[in-house]
Amino acid sequence: MIKKILIFILIFFSILPTLAFSQDSSKIRVAIITYIKGNVYVKKLKSELWIPAKVRMELASGDKVWVHQNSQAILQFSDRSTLKLGSNTQLDILNLDYDKDTKKEVSIFKLLIGKIWTTIDRLLSQGERVEVQTPTAVAGVRGTEWIQEVLEDGTTKIWTLRGVVLFTAKDKTIEVKEGFKSIVKPGESPEEPSKITEIEKFDEEEKKEEKREEDKGEKERVTPSGAKSSQKGSIFANNSLDYGIFKKGDLTLAKLSFTPELALGPIRLGLDLSLYTNAEDVSYIQARVKYGELNLPWLGVRYGNIDNFNLGYGLIANRYSTYDMDGIVLRLENPKKGGIITLLPSPFNRDENITTTYALRLFYRPLNKLEVGLNGMFDLDSDISKRQGIVGIDAGYYFTRNLVVFATFAQRVIHDGISLEDSRVLSENGFALGLQMSVPIINSVLYLQALNYSDNFVPSYFNAYYEKNKILNLLPSIEESNNRISGAILGFDTNILNIISLGMRYESYNFKMPALYGQFNLKLGERLAISLSYEQDNISLPFQFINNNTIFVLNMVYPIAQNVDAILTVERTYDLYGNPKDVYYLTTKINL
Structure with a gap:
C-alpha cells in the first residue's frame, strides 16, 4: 500500500508545476501576486468562477480580485510598483496594457469597495496613465504613493502620501497634494483637501472606526459581484x-x-x-x-463535532476532539480587554453516544501585548470513578504580531474521581515554556516548547483520542510520582501556494520514548485532493518508520463526473508482527 501511495503522490507532483505556474504568453502586461494573507480569490477574464489566489499568479486586463475579511494581498508590476489590497476589498483590472499611439503604459483599475495602498517607485513619464475609478469618483494619479478607500455607501476617500492625485467627481477636478486628503460622497463633488496631521493618528482612527463597525455589527455584506445583500434576507x-x-x-x-x-x-x-x-x-x-x-467579533458559537480544541497552550488540551459526539464551544470577548471561552457537551447526544467533558478559559489583557488566562477542563461522568479534572494558569506576550512567548502551568485536581486530598493527585502537575513564530513570507508557523512535569502527569491529557480511549478503558490510572520528566516539542506547519500543506511534530522526553506526527495535504482543485497522516508513539531505536505503534490515514477525493466525486478513506494500523489492518470507507458525493 505504501508503495502505491508514494507512486500516487509522485504523479501529482509531476503535474503540479504545470497546474500551479502555467502562464498565458499572450498577455503583454501583467500584475503578479507576491503576497497573500487569509482568503483571497481571483476571477479570470473568460471565467465565471472565483478561484483561490496563489502567490506568483499573473493577473491581466479583465481579471478581478476579491480579498475577504481579515485578509490581504499585494500585487507587483514589472517596474516594481506595488498595490496592496486590504480586508474586504474588490478590485477590477480594467486595462493593463500599452497605449496604441504613444506606446506608453496604461493602468486603469476600478475599486468597488475596500482599501488599496499604492506605491509607484518612479515618476510617470509623459503619456503614461494610472487611473483608479470608484463608484463615485476617479483618481488620476501623478503621485507616487497614495491610499484610496471606498465605503459600502460608495463614499470615496483618498490620502496622498507622495506626489499629486487628481480627484474627479461631478465634472469637478481638484488636486490632492502630498500630505493632504479628500473625500467624495455619493452624488457630490470632491471636498476641498485638508491636511493629514500624521499617519500614526490616521491608523489609530482607522482601528477605532473598524471597532465601531464591529460593535454595531455589519448591516450589509457586499458579495464578490459587487451587489449588496442584507444579512437578514440572504x-x-x-x-x-x-x-x-x-x-x-x-x-x-x-x-x-x-x-x-x-x-x-x-x-x-x-x-x-x-x-x-x-x-x-x-x-x-x-x-x-x-x-x-x-x-461575530464579540460572540462566537460552534455546535457539532469539535476538533482541535486547545487549552493552556496545549498543556491541558491539545487537539481535543469530541470523537463521534457533538459539543458546543462558546466565546464571549471584548477584543481589547479579555473574555471567556467554554466547551460544553451537546444535550442532544444519544445515551449510548455521550460526552461529559467541560472546559472553561477566562482571559484578560492588562497590557496591549500581554494576555493572562485561567483554565479548567473536567470530565464530570455520572460514574464518579471516571471523573477527571485539570486546572491551570498561563501568560503569553506578543513581541510582534507574529511572535509570542508563553508560560503555562497545569495541576491535576481530580483523577479517577479522587481529589487533591490524595497525595498522588496533588503531585500531578506540569510546567511549560515556549514560543510560536509565524513566517508570513513562506506561510509557515514554527513552535518550540520545553516541558517539566511529574511522571504521573500526562501533558495534553485531553487530546484527540481522549474520548475514544475513555470508551475503551485505556486512560492512564492514578499512580505515585517518582521522578520529574523534562522534554521538548518541536514542530512546524506550512502552506505552499495553497496547494500543498505540511505539518510535522516531534516530541522527546527523558524517561519516555519520543513520538512523531505528520500531516501532508495536496490540493489541485476544489474537487481534486489527497491527504495522508502519519503517527507513531513510543519510537524506539533503531528507528522504524512502520511498527505496531504506527497509524496511517489516507483520504483521496477525485471527480468522476461534472458534479460527482469519489472519496476513498483508508485507515491502516499494524499488529506486533507488522501485519497491516485496514478500515475502508468509499463514498460517492453528488454536488447539487
Whole structure:
C-alpha cells in the first residue's frame, strides 16, 4: 500500500508545476501576486468562477480580485510598483496594457469597495496613465504613493502620501497634494483637501472606526459581484448527496446522505440526513444537525463535532476532539480587554453516544501585548470513578504580531474521581515554556516548547483520542510520582501556494520514548485532493518508520463526473508482527 501511495503522490507532483505556474504568453502586461494573507480569490477574464489566489499568479486586463475579511494581498508590476489590497476589498483590472499611439503604459483599475495602498517607485513619464475609478469618483494619479478607500455607501476617500492625485467627481477636478486628503460622497463633488496631521493618528482612527463597525455589527455584506445583500434576507445554500459503502470488520452497510449547508450572514448551518441499509432492509435512519456556527467579533458559537480544541497552550488540551459526539464551544470577548471561552457537551447526544467533558478559559489583557488566562477542563461522568479534572494558569506576550512567548502551568485536581486530598493527585502537575513564530513570507508557523512535569502527569491529557480511549478503558490510572520528566516539542506547519500543506511534530522526553506526527495535504482543485497522516508513539531505536505503534490515514477525493466525486478513506494500523489492518470507507458525493 505504501508503495502505491508514494507512486500516487509522485504523479501529482509531476503535474503540479504545470497546474500551479502555467502562464498565458499572450498577455503583454501583467500584475503578479507576491503576497497573500487569509482568503483571497481571483476571477479570470473568460471565467465565471472565483478561484483561490496563489502567490506568483499573473493577473491581466479583465481579471478581478476579491480579498475577504481579515485578509490581504499585494500585487507587483514589472517596474516594481506595488498595490496592496486590504480586508474586504474588490478590485477590477480594467486595462493593463500599452497605449496604441504613444506606446506608453496604461493602468486603469476600478475599486468597488475596500482599501488599496499604492506605491509607484518612479515618476510617470509623459503619456503614461494610472487611473483608479470608484463608484463615485476617479483618481488620476501623478503621485507616487497614495491610499484610496471606498465605503459600502460608495463614499470615496483618498490620502496622498507622495506626489499629486487628481480627484474627479461631478465634472469637478481638484488636486490632492502630498500630505493632504479628500473625500467624495455619493452624488457630490470632491471636498476641498485638508491636511493629514500624521499617519500614526490616521491608523489609530482607522482601528477605532473598524471597532465601531464591529460593535454595531455589519448591516450589509457586499458579495464578490459587487451587489449588496442584507444579512437578514440572504441565504446561501450548498447541497450535496453522498452515497457510499461503510466497511469495518464483518460489518458492511450502504449509506445515502443528503447534507445541505446553509449560510445566513454570520450564521452557518450544516445538516445530515442519512439512511443506512444492509441491502435487505433499512438498518436505521439518522437526521441531525451536523454543525452550526455564529461568528461575530464579540460572540462566537460552534455546535457539532469539535476538533482541535486547545487549552493552556496545549498543556491541558491539545487537539481535543469530541470523537463521534457533538459539543458546543462558546466565546464571549471584548477584543481589547479579555473574555471567556467554554466547551460544553451537546444535550442532544444519544445515551449510548455521550460526552461529559467541560472546559472553561477566562482571559484578560492588562497590557496591549500581554494576555493572562485561567483554565479548567473536567470530565464530570455520572460514574464518579471516571471523573477527571485539570486546572491551570498561563501568560503569553506578543513581541510582534507574529511572535509570542508563553508560560503555562497545569495541576491535576481530580483523577479517577479522587481529589487533591490524595497525595498522588496533588503531585500531578506540569510546567511549560515556549514560543510560536509565524513566517508570513513562506506561510509557515514554527513552535518550540520545553516541558517539566511529574511522571504521573500526562501533558495534553485531553487530546484527540481522549474520548475514544475513555470508551475503551485505556486512560492512564492514578499512580505515585517518582521522578520529574523534562522534554521538548518541536514542530512546524506550512502552506505552499495553497496547494500543498505540511505539518510535522516531534516530541522527546527523558524517561519516555519520543513520538512523531505528520500531516501532508495536496490540493489541485476544489474537487481534486489527497491527504495522508502519519503517527507513531513510543519510537524506539533503531528507528522504524512502520511498527505496531504506527497509524496511517489516507483520504483521496477525485471527480468522476461534472458534479460527482469519489472519496476513498483508508485507515491502516499494524499488529506486533507488522501485519497491516485496514478500515475502508468509499463514498460517492453528488454536488447539487
